[in-house]
Amino acid sequence: MLDDGSLLKSKLNQLIAKYKNVSYLETDPICFPKRYKDPLDIEIVSLISCLFAYGNVKNIQNFLDPIFQSMGDSPSQFLVNHHFSNSNFPKTGKGYRFQSNEDVVIFFKTLQRILSENKNSSPIFESYFLDQNGQFDPNGSFQNFQKQWESEILLTAKTKVLTYGLQFLIGKWKSKSPKKRISLFLRWMVRRKYPDFGLYRKIKPNQIPYPMDVHIQKLIKVLGIQKQNNIQLQDAFALTEFFRKVNSVDPVLYDFYLTRVGIINRCKGRYEEMICKGCELNEVCLVVPRGIEPRLQG
Ligand code: SF4
Incomplete structure (x- = not known):
């Protein structure tokens, strides 16, 4: 220096x-969760926005914006009440880059099930980062989050192996990559000051x-x-x-x-x-x- x-x-x-x-804020994917006030909507929209935040900014916005528009004022309520069997949600029908449309639907169905199992109450995903003692551990927390998401998606898809698109979406837990999309999600959820939301209180801002x-x-x-x-x-x-x-x-x-x-x-x-x-x-x-x-x- x-x-x-x-x-x-x-x-x-x-x-x-x-x-x-x-x-x-409009120059950043955080503009999506900033549209909502309810903590559960913020958490859900943040997760979706961060996981799909790869590639060109315009493409990300062109994919995510119509999805959030079609979910109305409360994406969490939309998901809980939605019947995937007789709908064409998400309407784009094309998927996004590495994710086929089927991958995207499986991801949203998984979110729907997790929401229902957690009685629609935020925070939902903080516990995915914590170890058995409820602690955030730099050596294992990202792996915990990815492993849990992997098993949730496999449960929804009723398969033993993730598609390439779904594996890319949540990342490989064994990978040493910087896991920037999950880190961004953590920043939004953990930091308590502008421009972030500070919904997670068991993880400290100086740990992430x-x-x-x-x-x-x-x-x-x-x-x-x-x-x-x-x-x-x-x-x-x-x-x-x-x-x-x-x-x-x-x-x-x-x-x-x-x-x-x-x-x-x-x-x-x-x-x-x-x-x-x-x-x-x-x-x-x-x-x-x-x-x-x-x-x-x-
Ligand atoms: S624009 Fe980039 S390269 Fe130029 S002074 Fe700033 S930080 Fe350095």
Whole structure:
């Protein structure tokens, strides 16, 4: 890093001041659960939005928006009361990228059964992350969540093996991948401050890993925080550890704001004068030629 941490912190605070505005929520899949007030609707819509949050933002929105529109004011009530046998929900009928339409229907049927078994009361999925002692464990919680989802889907599908699409949707529990979609869901559910919902109270905001999407992966390199190319879940927890030095209680606070540098400011992960000169991070970014930034700021 280029500074002792205080400069980075001040730049992060500038980022927060710039992007802490509800208009920027529309640039993120969190815009979907933000439409609802009931905790159960927020939890259900958050899970759906995060699991399908892969690929191009426009494609994600084009797939999810009609689904949520057709579920009305309360997606949880819609699911509980819905009769899949004589419906064409979801209406798109095409599935989404790796998920066939049948995969999508099985996923929603599984959600419906889980909702009914939990008497429609939130939180439902926090317990999926906890061990036998009710604790969140960085070494096993993601696996617990994925294993439980795997068995729930197999129960619905009445098969012994998941289709490729459904396996992709929940991820492989044995994989060392950063599990960014599940991490994003955890961030929304665990962090208690803007822009997140804080519905899960047994997991602390400083325990959860960073969702390592492409934007965060670029930024941690140019900021000199992590160098490796093959990012794993342990690196996502290590990034939380790094930001604990900046904010011990709420280290994942910076995720939403850092990702705006990629999504809105179009950071390329390399020096590009037109982009970098307006970036709040240019004084702490390793790819900005030193001695240039004062001129750029003038
Ligand atoms: S200065 Fe440029 S490369 Fe560095 S974080 Fe900002 S936009 Fe990205």
